[in-house]
Amino acid sequence: MTESRLTGPVRIVGVGLLGSSIGLGLRAKGIEVILADASPTHLAISVDYGAGRPATPGDRPQLIVVCVPPDVTADVVAAELDAFPEAIVTDVASVKVAVFESLRDRGADLSRYIGTHPMAGRERGGPMSARADLFVGRPWVVVDHGNVSYQDASAIDDLILDLGATLVELTPEQHDAAVALVSHVPQVVSSLMARRLIEAPHASVNLAGQGLRDVTRIAASDPELWVQILGQNAQPVLEILRGYRDDLDRFIDALENMDAPGARRRVAEELFGGNTGFERLPGKHGVDRRYASLTVMVDDRPGQLAKLFNDVGDAGANIEDLRLEHSPGAQVGLAEISVLPEVLERLTDELAARGWRIAG
Amino acid sequence: MTESRLTGPVRIVGVGLLGSSIGLGLRAKGIEVILADASPTHLAISVDYGAGRPATPGDRPQLIVVCVPPDVTADVVAAELDAFPEAIVTDVASVKVAVFESLRDRGADLSRYIGTHPMAGRERGGPMSARADLFVGRPWVVVDHGNVSYQDASAIDDLILDLGATLVELTPEQHDAAVALVSHVPQVVSSLMARRLIEAPHASVNLAGQGLRDVTRIAASDPELWVQILGQNAQPVLEILRGYRDDLDRFIDALENMDAPGARRRVAEELFGGNTGFERLPGKHGVDRRYASLTVMVDDRPGQLAKLFNDVGDAGANIEDLRLEHSPGAQVGLAEISVLPEVLERLTDELAARGWRIAG
Numbered sequence: 001m002t003e004s005r006l007t008g009p010v011r012i013v014g015v016g017l018l019g020s021s022i023g024l025g026l027r028a029k030g031i032e033v034i035l036a037d038a039s040p041t042h043l044a045i046s047v048d049y050g051a052g053r054p055a056t057p058g059d060r061p062q063l064i065v066v067c068v069p070p071d072v073t074a075d076v077v078a079a080e081l082d083a084f085p086e087a088i089v090t091d092v093a094s095v096k097v098a099v100f101e102s103l104r105d106r107g108a109d110l111s112r113y114i115g116t117h118p119m120a121g122r123e124r125g126g127p128m129s130a131r132a133d134l135f136v137g138r139p140w141v142v143v144d145h146g147n148v149s150y151q152d153a154s155a156i157d158d159l160i161l162d163l164g165a166t167l168v169e170l171t172p173e174q175h176d177a178a179v180a181l182v183s184h185v186p187q188v189v190s191s192l193m194a195r196r197l198i199e200a201p202h203a204s205v206n207l208a209g210q211g212l213r214d215v216t217r218i219a220a221s222d223p224e225l226w227v228q229i230l231g232q233n234a235q236p237v238l239e240i241l242r243g244y245r246d247d248l249d250r251f252i253d254a255l256e257n258m259d260a261p262g263a264r265r266r267v268a269e270e271l272f273g274g275n276t277g278f279e280r281l282p283g284k285h286g287v288d289r290r291y292a293s294l295t296v297m298v299d300d301r302p303g304q305l306a307k308l309f310n311d312v313g314d315a316g317a318n319i320e321d322l323r324l325e326h327s328p329g330a331q332v333g334l335a336e337i338s339v340l341p342e343v344l345e346r347l348t349d350e351l352a353a354r355g356w357r358i359a360g
Numbered sequence: 361m362t363e364s365r366l367t368g369p370v371r372i373v374g375v376g377l378l379g380s381s382i383g384l385g386l387r388a389k390g391i392e393v394i395l396a397d398a399s400p401t402h403l404a405i406s407v408d409y410g411a412g413r414p415a416t417p418g419d420r421p422q423l424i425v426v427c428v429p430p431d432v433t434a435d436v437v438a439a440e441l442d443a444f445p446e447a448i449v450t451d452v453a454s455v456k457v458a459v460f461e462s463l464r465d466r467g468a469d470l471s472r473y474i475g476t477h478p479m480a481g482r483e484r485g486g487p488m489s490a491r492a493d494l495f496v497g498r499p500w501v502v503v504d505h506g507n508v509s510y511q512d513a514s515a516i517d518d519l520i521l522d523l524g525a526t527l528v529e530l531t532p533e534q535h536d537a538a539v540a541l542v543s544h545v546p547q548v549v550s551s552l553m554a555r556r557l558i559e560a561p562h563a564s565v566n567l568a569g570q571g572l573r574d575v576t577r578i579a580a581s582d583p584e585l586w587v588q589i590l591g592q593n594a595q596p597v598l599e600i601l602r603g604y605r606d607d608l609d610r611f612i613d614a615l616e617n618m619d620a621p622g623a624r625r626r627v628a629e630e631l632f633g634g635n636t637g638f639e640r641l642p643g644k645h646g647v648d649r650r651y652a653s654l655t656v657m658v659d660d661r662p663g664q665l666a667k668l669f670n671d672v673g674d675a676g677a678n679i680e681d682l683r684l685e686h687s688p689g690a691q692v693g694l695a696e697i698s699v700l701p702e703v704l705e706r707l708t709d710e711l712a713a714r715g716w717r718i719a720g
Contacts, residue, residue, distance in 0.1 A: 057400060058653040084450050120383050131365055131719035133657055133694070139567050170563060178564035186553060186575045191634025192607045193549045196541060196600055198637045203530060204538035205640050207499050213641060214574040215546045217635035221430045227628045231618045240556055241701050247552045248608065252601050258591045274551025274579035277558045297493055305679050306669035313663035322665075322684045334493070 005158045008062025009034050011055065011087070013076055015046035017121065018092050019067030023051025025163040028132050034059050039066045046127040047129035051354060060084075063155045065092040081109050087153045089113050094179060096143045096172040110147040114156050118165060119142040125222060136164035143172045144204040153228035180236035187218055187226060188241060213252030254346075256326040291320050291338040294348050297357040298333045308335060308356065315350040336357060364415040365518045368422025369394050371415065371447070373436055376404035377481065378452050379427030380490030383411030385523040387491050396417050406487040420444075423515045426451040431586040434462035441469050448508075448515045449473050454539060455592040456503045470507040474516050477501045477535060478525060479543075485582060496524035503532050540596035547578055547586060548601065552663060554579035558593045637709065651698035654708050657717040658693045668695060675710040677703045 009032035012019045018299060023033045023059040023179065033052030037043040047054055060152055064080045064087045067075060072095040080089050093099055103113060122139040125260045140160045144153070160167045192218040197205055230237055247270060298304045312319060321338035339347055352358055369392035372379045383393045393412030397403040407414055424440045424447045426433060431489065433453040439451050449472055453459055463473060480498040500520045504513070508529045521529050530538065554576040557565055590597055607630060614626040658664045674681060681698035699707055712718055 036581070041550055060455075071650045073417035094668065109666070110488060119569055120570075131655065132718050133717075138569070141567070168563070168567070174561075174563060178561070178567050181540040181556060181560055181564050182568040182572045185556065186572045187631075188608075188611060189549055189553045190571075190575050190613065191603055191631045194637035195607055195635065196545065196604060197629065197640045198633060200541055200640070201534075201538070203528070203534060204541050205605055206642055207501070207528070208542040208641050209479055209481075209498070211550075211578045212542045212546045214577050215550050215645065216634070216638050216641065217574050218571045219633075219638040221631075223635065224630045226631050228589055230615060230627060231624060233617050234618055238615055240610060241608070241615070244556060245605070245608055245612065247555055248601070248605055251548060251552065252598060252605065254600055255590060255594050255601070264587050264591060266584045267590060271547075271581075271583035271586050273558060274554040275556035275557065275581075275583065278576050278579040280557045281568050281576065282566055301678060303673035305682070306671075306673040307668065309397060309666035309669045313666040313667075320666050320682075322682070324679075326684045337431050357493075359493050 006031050006063065006155060006162060008158070008298075009059065009140075011036065011061035011064045011080075011084070012052060013037070013064065013066045013080060014068035015042050015051060015127050016067060016128050017125045018118065019065070019136070020051045021045045021120075021132065021134035022065055022067065022129040022159075022163065024049065024132035025135065026159075027052060029162050031162070034061055041106070042127055046130070049127060049130060051127070051130065053214060054275060061087050063087060064089045064157060066093075067219055070095055070099070070226065070232050074099045074106075077113060078103060078106060081112060087107075088111065088152050090116050090156050090159070092116055093232075094183070094229050096141075096175045098232040100143070100145060100172050110145065110149070112149050112152065114145070114153055115143040115172070116156060116160070117143070117179070118163075120165070125225075133164065135160075138165050139168045139245045140165035141168045141170050141175050141178075143175050144169055146174065148355055176233050177236045177239075180233055180240055184233055184237045185232060185244065188230070188237070189218055189244070190219045191221075191226075217257045235259075244325070246316075264324060292341040292344040293321075293336050293338045294344060294351075295334050295336045295359040296351060297359050298335050305335065308351075311351055311354050311356065312339075312347065313339065315343070315347045317347045365468050366391050366491075366515060366522060368392075369419065370519070371396065371419065371421035371424045371440075371444070372412060373397070373424065373426045373440060374428035375411060375487050377485045377487070377489050377494075378478065379425070380406045380409060380411045380487040380517075380622060381492065381494035382427065382452075382523065384409065384490055384492035386494065386519075388414060389522050391522070393439045394421060402487055406490070409487060409490060411487070413681050415680065416554065421447050423447060424449045425519065426453075428453075428593050430455055430459070434466075435460045437463060437473060438466060438468045441472060445469075448512050448517050450519070452476055452478055454543070454589050454594075457665075458592040460503070460505060460532050468469045470505065472508070472512065474505070474508050474513055475503040475532070476520070477503070477539070478517060478520075478523075480525070485585075486555050493524065495520075498525050499528045499536075500525035501528045501530050503535050504529055505532070506682065537596045538594050540593055540600055544590060544593055544597045545600045545604065547581060548590070548597070548674075549604070550576055550579045551581075559675050569704055581711075610621050623696060652695050652701040652704040653681075654694045654704060654709060654711075655694050655719040665695065668711075669715065671711055671714050672697065672699075672707065675707045677707045703712065 011034040013036045015035050015037045026033050034055050035052040036055045068076050070093045073091050105167050116142040118135050121137050253357050254263045257263045317339045324334040371394040372383050373396045375395050375397045386393050394415050395412040396415045426436050428436050430453045433451050478500040480495050498605050611630050617623045630666045679698045683696040
């Protein structure tokens with residue numbers, strides 16, 4: 001554990017998933033954390049979870065992290081800047097231009113404010129879902145605006161590094177365009193797909209497989225939060241949604257005229273474009289071809305996965321990624337294990353020798 | 361292993377992923393399997409993999425399973441009905457009305473044909489991706505049309521049960537509407553989303569997380585296959601896509617006028633509809649709330665997962681589902697373990713007592 005360079009206490013306003021997770025992460029580094037929340041219940045839970053202590057009069061935080069819903073973020077940041085004239089203030093809202101403009105327009109002291117956005121979250125919200133490692137290895141965007149001194153800004157950098165995240169610098173406009181693309185529009189696309197299931201016959205939805213599940217997983221997200229996010233980032237989202245709709249119109253038109261010359265080619269090109277776009281994604285499921293995988297059949301009873309992973313460990317292989325597949329009613333599951341390519345053959349032989357059924 | 365009721369040999373025409381997997385599954389039951397394919401290379405691979413033996417003159421198959429691409433399925437089924445006048449013939453194409461109508465229109469012997477569709481697959485195709493358990497626990501649709509005797513049809517039922525799948529009976533129209541909803545439209549929605557990434561700046565795509573990855577995963581599918589599928593099921597797909605586009609138009613309109621009365625409510629209702637639709641999905645990630653989950657931090661080195669699963673097994677808990685999360689560059693991963701709710705508390709205590717860091 002490296003020593004933090006943050007010295008003074010950190011005050012966290014809003015102790016939901018993000019606020020409480022930041023508190024837990026900083027406490028694990030031995031940093032004093034002060035918690036504040038409009039909900040006494042949330043505050044009590046977060047304190048019980050060990051995310052920090054309740055605020056008291058006379059607190060003198062070095063750094064304030066505002067973790068409230070997007071539509072009240074600017075108000076709370078402004079109030080904190082006023083209440084603590086020596087503190088650096090940041091926020092973690094998932095839209096940045098609207099918050100910054102609101103603060104500038106009301107004449108807030110921008111020399112002590114930098115917006116940030118950690119690219120981390122869970123489907124479940126609230127302090128009870130918090131975890132100290134929520135930000136480990138995730139990008140955390142810092143939205144610099146040139147009014148803050150390098151020295152003052154360093155407290156923000158320290159916060160991000162303390163929590164194990166990777167610092168990414170973007171302008172507010174770059175940030176909002178980026179999250180519109182990688183987060184906000186996918187949310188809309190997924191929700192609208194899931195809507196199609198509302199009226200569908202049981203016989204239809206019962207045929208659903210992993211493909212539809214993956215496409216619609218984030219459709220389970222909180223609508224109230226998303227109305228705020230989309231409302232504050234409407235223009236960048238609209239720009240991408242309009243391009244998406246143009247594609248959809250072309251697609252529908254081609255499908256309505258499949259016998260017309262060139263229609264099949266147009267459909268193929270739209271789908272092929274999906275291949276090309278998908279390959280641009282970072283990480284294990286995108287362009288990263290570092291891993292090879294094998295699939296092992298596992299009986300659905302206690303101890304079987306443990307036995308499998310023991311055997312994988314005995315073979316000297318490190319599991320880089322894993323996906324379990326288990327159909328309702330089936331007596332076996334499938335474990336797809338990703339490993340470095342150079343160990344795949346040896347591992348496959350070793351597992352087969354130990355009686356595992358290798359399925360692919 | 362239960363004894364199969366299939367007696368005569370089964371002939372498989374087309375030894376890609378599905379054909380070879382069927383062959384492997386039937387061979388595991390001791391059934392004689394005859395393989396045929398237009399590609400001598402594919403055929404040789406499939407035979408080497410143990411999916412069956414090559415066809416020879418004089419073969420008298422009891423059952424023929426046609427596993428060729430959708431746009432040649434009807435042609436091949438008709439040819440097989442002619443060539444083997446005593447055999448029952450089925451196919452596994454993912455569209456059923458077009459194949460059936462094509463056979464009926466050319467006067468094929470429908471008293472010996474029933475179409476089917478196993479709801480199983482993998483992103484990778486070809487005989488090298490085949491596996492005997494591909495269909496275990498998956499729905500397999502039988503498209504009855506009333507021209508086949510119960511006794512003749514039973515060979516198809518036997519095939520499906522032998523391969524461990526769950527038999528689902530639908531009309532051709534019900535089937536095509538169902539797969540349009542749960543498979544074909546999600547493919548289009550996912551591909552069109554992924555297309556938006558093609559021209560995006562690196563800084564944007566580098567912020568992508570699991571949400572976008574899930575929404576776009578199936579965008580990596582084979583465009584040529586999908587042009588055939590969509591072309592043969594255009595009307596049901598169009599019907600759903602038009603509803604999707606209407607929703608999208610409404611959504612864009614509301615987002616363009618977020619300050620107008622009722623606009624925010626309209627956006628919220630569209631998103632809330634996504635919640636409702638998602639909850640209709642079967643399986644562990646849908647309405648199935650049978651499981652509780654806990655998240656454990658796991659160091660990224662060999663043997664750690666094995667140790668974790670040993671400890672879970674020692675605690676007497678069966679892992680019902682599991683999701684590994686591992687950000688590039690991070691030294692720890694997160695294992696989200698799903699278990700029966702009644703064992704959650706005990707398991708959490710047990711793992712914590714053994715030094716595991718419980719993250720949620």
